[in-house]
Amino acid sequence: NPGQAIGWVTQVGPNWIELETSSPATVLHNGDGLCYYDLQKELVGVAINRAEPASAGRVGHWRVFPKDPMESFKDLRRGTEINRNRDMDWVRLLEKKSSERRIGVWARFQDTSDGFELQLTDEDGHQGSARLQHPHEPARDAQRNEASLREHLGKFGATLFEPIDVSVGLSQPWFVPASVLNPLRRDAIEALESARAAAYRRPERGQPxxxxxxxxxxxxxxxxxxxxxxxxxxxARHGVKVIAAAYESHEEEGEVSLMITKHCVRFSMSLCPKQAKGVTGVQGTVRAEPLTLINGKEKLTLRFDCKPCEMHVVGKIKRSVLNQAKAEPLTFYRTRPEAKPLH
Structure with missing residues (x-):
């Protein structure tokens, strides 16, 4: 992948390359991947170890230090167009979490006569609640206790929900340990999920x-x-007037394309006309003439459609297959015939 053209080489040093970008807004980063075409139109990659502005007063001029030795960069000279096919800033952006669909929930924690209750209400109005029996013990530090309750009740983890608000409506500051709050929260979440599942209605099937x-x-x-x-x-219902039968119907007796692939034998053998484009002395001499693929006694013709860059494997159905597919008369019986004995 040659990437996107970003500029050209202005100077080549002993262990660095100076570039001028076509846009002043282009910023190079450590770890970026650059590339260019040598004189034989082969793509050469340049992995950046360090990138820094060439000078403070020249916007769009960069000095990059490649990871590989300079001798490995064939035909790299002043004026060579440079592409970027790896932007570390873009890669880091893709590695971040893009979007997570969460359902907002209002949580209310309150005391009951014999314990505590947690009520959850989601954005769609579904409700789920859970209760547990636990003795009421006064908290030593009311303010710190309420903050701890909100923290533990708001931990929804990897569930579908996220807290919008957590309210604590206790008659007085009660101490509730985390070992009690965690299972209460899990039970309330399960109740809310069950309520959502019960209220779900499958959308009506679309009409053609x-x-x-x-x-x-x-x-x-x-x-x-x-x-x-x-x-x-x-x-036919969608307006097609001429419909040929599938190849398995054995109606195509002549040579047809048996396989159409992006893999090209000519390209693999460096006989592609596109490879010769721009090469002095070679351009115009290579043509996409058919080739023959031989497998034992079987021969298949390879034809090349260079515009969409496709190779066609051309052949015809075997005579033995056609003979097997010949129609045979059917015999109809008024009653089921007796089964022949097995010997």
Whole structure:
């Protein structure tokens, strides 16, 4: 991936490279990845160990110190266009948590005649509560005790909920240990989740658009893989006029594309016309002529469509397969025939 062009080389030093960025707003960071094309149009990577402004008064001029020795950067010279394919600032941004869907909850903690109760109400109005029996013990420090209660009651952890507000409505400051608050909070959360599940209503199934939307094409080849009546009826309903049967129907007896791949044999063998583009003495001499793929006695033709950068493996169905697929007469019986004995 060549990345995005950011500028060009202005000077090459013994262990550094000076760059001028095309935009003054471009900032280079330690760990960024740069690259450029050498004279043979091969992509060469430059990993930045340290990046710093070249001078205080020149905006957009940077001096970078690569991790690798300068001798490894072939054809790097003044005027070479530089791309950036790794921006550490962007990478760090992606590593952060982007968005977490949480449901806001109001929590109210209060005392009962024989213990305590925690009530939870979410943004959608669902409620869940939990009670426990526990003796009422006066707290020694009322202010510190209330802060501790709010802290423990507001810990919703990895659940779907987050606290909007935690209110403490005790008749007087009672001491409640964390070993009691934690299971009370978990029980209240389970009750709220159960209430939400019970109130959930599945959305109604969407109705198909009438009249049906037309398919982008009105003719389908065997590549559409239409193999049964339901598939054919679907495309016909959406305006397709000519529908060819799937290849498995054995109706394509001539040579057709059996496989279309992005993997290109010509590119792997350095015989791609795009690779020769711009190379003196080679450009125009390499053409995407067909090749033959031989596997035992079987031969397949490789054709190359360079505009979408695709390779077609072309062949035709074997005669033995066609013979097996010939129609055979069916015999109908008025009653089930007797099974033949097994020998």
């Amino acid at each position: 658009v009438q009249p049906p939307v037309n398919y982008p094409e009105d003719t389908l080849t065997y590549l559409a893989n239409v193999f049964n009546d339901q598939a054919r009826a679907f495309y």
